[in-house]
Amino acid sequence: MNFVLLGEINSHWYLPPLVIAISLVYSATRFEDWRLIFTHAIRWALYILTFLAGAYVLLYLVSVNIDPYLFMVILAALGGCLFWANRRGAHSQAR
Amino acid sequence: MDSSETLELKNPPLAALLAWLVPGLGHLYQGRVGKGILFFVCIMGLFIFGFSQGSWKIVYFRWDKEEWRWHYLAQLGAGAISMPALAYKPEWRQWLPPSIRSFELKPSEEELDDLHRQYGNEMDIAVIYTVIAGLLNILVVYDAYSGPALFGEERRLRGEAEGEPTTAESSVAKTGGAQA
Numbered sequence: 104m105n106f107v108l109l110g111e112i113n114s115h116w117y118l119p120p121l122v123i124a125i126s127l128v129y130s131a132t133r134f135e136d137w138r139l140i141f142t143h144a145i146r147w148a149l150y151i152l153t154f155l156a157g158a159y160v161l162l163y164l165v166s167v168n169i170d171p172y173l174f175m176v177i178l179a180a181l182g183g184c185l186f187w188a189n190r191r192g193a194h195s196q197a198r
Numbered sequence: 199m200d201s202s203e204t205l206e207l208k209n210p211p212l213a214a215l216l217a218w219l220v221p222g223l224g225h226l227y228q229g230r231v232g233k234g235i236l237f238f239v240c241i242m243g244l245f246i247f248g249f250s251q252g253s254w255k256i257v258y259f260r261w262d263k264e265e266w267r268w269h270y271l272a273q274l275g276a277g278a279i280s281m282p283a284l285a286y287k288p289e290w291r292q293w294l295p296p297s298i299r300s301f302e303l304k305p306s307e308e309e310l311d312d313l314h315r316q317y318g319n320e321m322d323i324a325v326i327y328t329v330i331a332g333l334l335n336i337l338v339v340y341d342a343y344s345g346p347a348l349f350g351e352e353r354r355l356r357g358e359a360e361g362e363p364t365t366a367e368s369s370v371a372k373t374g375g376a377q378a
Contacts, residue, residue, distance in 0.1 A: 124240040
């Protein structure tokens with residue numbers, strides 16, 4: 104049976120099915136109520152994508168010649184974004 | 199739904215076994231139809247999609263000095279679909295029709311080399327799909343046996359929404375089979 108290889112289109116297309124399935128299954132094993140499952144799944148998908156995007160940017164910056172000071176600034180900004188996202192997640196959970 | 203409602207889990211050990219054999223089947227058995235369908239679609243979808251992207255050659259068992267196929271331990275989590283690989287010796291499959299005799303049997307080294315040459319790291323991504331499907335099903339088995347991990351929290355949130363005082367203790371009742 105011949106299937107189209109997603110990698111022949113663009114290897115990034117391998118990511119969405121994984122993120123969706125992992126978020127949904129993980130959330131469904133946490134809760135029984137569908138509204139909570141979907142809310143948790145969306146939050147998880149955003150966390151995963153933010154983390155991967157951060158790693159992507161970091162690796163990209165490492166792979167190119169960039170001013171070390173600018174690199175530190177970008178690193179601090181990324182850290183700040185992650186910290187903010189984490190605080191925001193904790194706040195919404197507390198609510 | 200009333201916040202004091204408990205979740206009744208029918209025969210947890212049997213449900214866990216069914217959930218392992220076929221993702222979602224344990225939940226269907228317990229009457230949790232929506233979750234059963236969700237688990238089946240997501241996990242079997244990931245597994246079969248990954249398997250197909252790896253040209254149906256990435257699920258096999260090998261445990262010796264030449265190759266320690268640790269991926270199979272995770273793939274086995276997906277249940278019955280990965281079990282044919284346990285018959286890993288070709289002579290054990292002689293009685294099978296030729297068309298399915300090599301299903302989940304380790305490909306020859308030449309065949310594997312050709313696949314890697316042709317598809318490159320997509321073969322590895324395909325393996326990751328099947329491995330993740332198997333690992334996710336372990337969570338599903340746990341859910342079939344013990345109920346949702348944060349059910350107490352869910353009851354508390356529902357209670358707050360309904361204005362009822364509730365505790366955050368989980369309230370999962372297990373019926374039939376081994377009682378908890």
